[in-house]
Amino acid sequence: DADVTQTPRNRITKTGKRIMLECSQTKGHDRMYWYRQDPGLGLRLIYYSFDVKDINKGEISDGYSVSRQAQAKFSLSLESAIPNQTALYFCATGGTLAGQPQHFGDGTRLSIL
Amino acid sequence: QKEVEQNSGPLSVPEGAIASLNCTYSDRGSQSFFWYRQYSGKSPELIMFIYSNGDKEDGRFTAQLNKASQYVSLLIRDSQPSDSATYLCAVSEDSSYKLIFGSGTRLLVRP
Numbered sequence: 249d250a251d252v253t254q255t256p257r258n259r260i261t262k263t264g265k266r267i268m269l270e271c272s273q274t275k276g277h278d279r280m281y282w283y284r285q286d287p288g289l290g291l292r293l294i295y296y297s298f299d300v301k302d303i304n305k306g307e308i309s310d311g312y313s314v315s316r317q318a319q320a321k322f323s324l325s326l327e328s329a330i331p332n333q334t335a336l337y338f339c340a341t342g343g344t345l346a347g348q349p350q351h352f353g354d355g356t357r358l359s360i361l
Numbered sequence: 362q363k364e365v366e367q368n369s370g371p372l373s374v375p376e377g378a379i380a381s382l383n384c385t386y387s388d389r390g391s392q393s394f395f396w397y398r399q400y401s402g403k404s405p406e407l408i409m410f411i412y413s414n415g416d417k418e419d420g421r422f423t424a425q426l427n428k429a430s431q432y433v434s435l436l437i438r439d440s441q442p443s444d445s446a447t448y449l450c451a452v453s454e455d456s457s458y459k460l461i462f463g464s465g466t467r468l469l470v471r472p
Contacts (some may be wrong), residue, residue, distance in 0.1 A: 279458055288369070290449065291405070292465035298458065306459075347393035348362060348413065348454055350460060352404040 251275045252353035254339050260359045269324045269340030269356050279342035280322040281350060282306075282314060284335040286313055291338065297322055329360045363388040365452050367463035375471050380437040382466050384450030387431070392432045393427055397449040399465065405449055409435060440470045 250271045261267055271280065282294040283306075293306030295314040303314060311333060313325045326333055336357050340350040362388040382396075393412055395461045397405035411417045411424040411433065423436040433452075437444055447465040 276367065279460055281459075288464060291460075293459060296459065336402075349395050349407045349410050355402075355404050357402075359449040 249294050252339060252341055252351055254337075254356050256356060257354065258357045260361065262361050263330055267326045267329050267357070267358075269337055269339075271322045271324070271353055273320050273339075273341045273353075275351065276319075277341035277343055277351075278319065279338040280316070281342065282312075282322070282324045283338045283340065284308065284333075285338065285355075286335050287294035294324065303344070306325075331360050334358060334360045344360050363391075363452075363461050365461050367448075367449055367466045369452050369464060370418050370467040371469045373464055373469045373471060375441050376440060376442060378440050378470075380440045380444065380468055380470070382435040382437075382450075382468065383432060383449050384434065384452075384463055385432045386450075386452045387463075388461075389428075389430075389431065389450070390430075390454045391452045393402040393406065394424070394455040395453075395460065396422075396424060396433075396435045397451060398444075399447045399449055401447075405427040437468075440468075443471045444468060445470045 255270045281296040283291040297316045300316045316322050338355045339353040341352045366385045397407040399405045409424040411426045417424045421438045425434045449468045450463040450466045451460040
């Protein structure tokens with residue numbers, strides 16, 4: 249089984265719908281991250297969390313919200329989806345020490361019509 | 362704003378050659394440097410990390426770091442067609458748990 253699991257893997261929905269992307273991990277890491285990837289723009293950080301009580305905005309948090317339900321679970325919500333949120337979304341986890349690498353889930357391909 | 366720059370490519374090399382991928386970064390406080398490989402439509406996969414100036418070798422991969430010049434590079438020896446992918450450079454400060462990613466360099470290894 250994958251260490252970082254994202255669901256769903258693919259989603260097509262309509263403008264204005266509420267969408268939740270889920271991430272769970274078995275790595276035992278405290279830190280979890282949500283990124284989006286657009287062609288030619290690399291990975292951009294949406295939100296990150298150091299534990300269930302610590303949620304932080306990334307560089308592109310507008311239009312998104314998150315919930316850290318447990319150490320192992322971190323979900324990303326689009327309250328009212330719009331077409332320019334069509335992208336590939338990745339969840340990642342990070343170890344205890346600063347400067348350690350992050351490990352990525354398989355991603356969710358989200359299309360908003 | 363902290364930036365990580367990479368040439369988008371594609372960098373095309375023949376099979377068996379050395380592929381050299383480069384990355385520059387703007388923040389002199391950066392302390393940790395990572396190379397990820399990403400196949401089309403797949404997730405980034407960590408292949409190398411380096412913290413100190415100099416070279417670090419792991420199999421066919423060598424990461425090179427020069428903090429004075431603010432660049433980090435990845436060499437892939439004996440390149441194989443299976444190495445064809447996008448390579449992402451990522452940089453972090455020691456005091457930060459965030460990574461700043463470059464937009465990636467696409468590598469094409471020709472059989």
